[in-house]
Amino acid sequence: MKVCKAIVVLAIMSALMIPVSAMAKEYGTLKEVISAYDSSRCKQCHEQIYKDWEKAAHSMPLMGPFNKVLGTLQDYLKQRDPVKGEFKKSNEVTKSIKEYMMPCFVCHVPQLREMSEQAAQELADAVLKENYEVLDKLQINCIVCHNQVSIIRKYRDGNPEPDTVYGTKDLGGVHADTVFTKSKRHEMLEDSSFCGQCHQGPNVITSLVLPSSEPLWCVSNYDSWLQNYIPNGGDKSCQDCHMRAPNTGHRFPPNYQDHAFELDRLKNHIKFDVSAMAYTQQIKVPDLISTPMVVIKTKVWSENIGHRFTDGCPSTKHFLLKVKVTSKEGKELFNETKYYYPQKKRGDAENKVVFASLRKLTLMRDTALNPFKVNDETFEIKLPKDVEDATVEASLTLIMEPGVKEAVYELGKFSKFVSIKGRKQ
């Protein structure tokens, strides 16, 4: 029956002169999409890779670590409300829910590209109703990376073949799977631009070349790698650091939900250095001015991170640097907090940092840790007349999700007694 149908379709298409290749693959229902992308059988033969991948954020792209993602996707869908929605005009631009979802959902669920209008609507409903049974099955999985998005240069290399897994080794063209019975080496899997397909922003260009009419800025790992790391002498690819370094592979760290594992990684890659002293500064201008003070210097930098860090969307992920000075009697003399993160703004007259991918468009300021750069600060604190000794405390913390205890990583603490009279504690 299926064969007969296909022949009829082909006959109609040739009569209408529609080229077969121009017909994109399309699945009618969400169930069909999920079943076509079912990667569970890959586990039989690639067990370790599969287990690693289950720990990666790629296995939960609609929920995200600490469930950060789902609520924001719901927010995006709600903005289409024809009366109250920020994107109410989208109803004039397109009648299609799939087209509306594309600019926001496509990197998180690239399967959307092959969904019918009905399947896209089912996905939107599942997101709004938090139907985890469905959402858990829509992942950036083995088939997505080793087939759907493997080929970047399609004019040169063609579309991915429906029966082929693309990898980095030449296996003689064969592969033991029941559906993906062939294999092909494809060098772009080793290229950073493979990751850049999704780890890039803002996607301003979408309004020109993709069927989407709203630019969004979720992440910028690839942009930052390209502009900040490579030009300054960096020579590693995304795959080098995220897949080939020890304890990486298909886990694609960071794995923020594995607190002990991630804390260890962060401590290896984030450096924190503090010095503090107390003295009396004297200067003749022409009168003699004496100023007793505490001077604190802090340095924070990243080692072997090939892009700005933190990044992310929305950019509530940040470093917190706290510096405090207290007198011997316990009186607080100084207390300051610095935040390190990329600060993205709205892209309109309101010059305000925003925390949502659907609202931010340009970078206002970047205080995040950047490759080959040290974030250093000097704090000069004048001591009150009666104070000669003080305790300096400083700490560095990474906050992945504000308000969530397990999403906080203490990276360093410093404490020192200082005295303008050179006294020891």
Ligand code: HEC
């Ligand atoms: C098809 C799109 C896509 C491709 C291709 C892709 N990623 Fe991702 N990646 C994502 C999405 C979406 C997330 C976030 C998922 C989530 O929040 O759970 C993510 C998460 C990550 C994370 C974890 C980030 C975090 O904050 O927890 C790392 C690391 C990562 N990807 C690295 C890579 C590297 C390296 C490559 C290339 C070898 C790559 N990705 C290819 C879409 C993609």
Ligand code: HEC
């Ligand atoms: C160009 C691809 C792309 C688009 C478009 C995109 N995302 Fe993402 N998103 C990613 C990747 C990749 C990550 C994980 C990388 C990271 O943490 O740096 C991510 C992470 C997130 C996170 C976790 C944030 C964090 O800081 O850990 C949220 C929330 C999110 N996306 C929501 C959205 C929403 C909502 C939209 C649409 C309005 C959207 N994304 C559009 C690729 C994209």
Ligand code: HEC
């Ligand atoms: C986010 C994209 C992504 C996902 C998801 C992904 N892979 Fe990969 N995989 C890659 C890339 C990129 C490489 C090449 C790594 C390199 O160049 O070192 C690779 C390499 C491999 C290799 C060969 C290298 C090795 O370690 O033996 C196998 C086999 C493989 N993947 C299987 C799988 C299976 C099975 C899954 C599902 C559990 C999966 N991959 C999920 C991107 C992905």
Ligand code: HEC
């Ligand atoms: C019956 C066993 C079997 C199943 C099922 C299977 N594979 Fe494989 N696969 C292999 C073997 C064997 C190799 C070649 C040995 C190797 O390099 O790991 C291979 C190689 C690969 C490679 C190429 C790795 C490289 O080095 O370039 C990729 C990619 C891959 N498999 C992906 C998948 C995906 C995706 C699935 C699920 C849809 C899957 N495999 C299911 C047995 C299997």
Ligand code: HEC
């Ligand atoms: C020189 C090594 C290096 C290179 C190159 C590199 N990364 Fe990273 N990346 C890291 C380290 C280290 C971290 C810190 C977290 C961890 O690994 O646990 C990180 C963090 C990330 C995160 C999480 C960001 C966040 O704010 O939570 C993402 C996503 C990511 N990298 C993607 C990429 C992509 C995509 C590329 C290529 C364009 C890339 N990285 C290139 C080392 C590297």
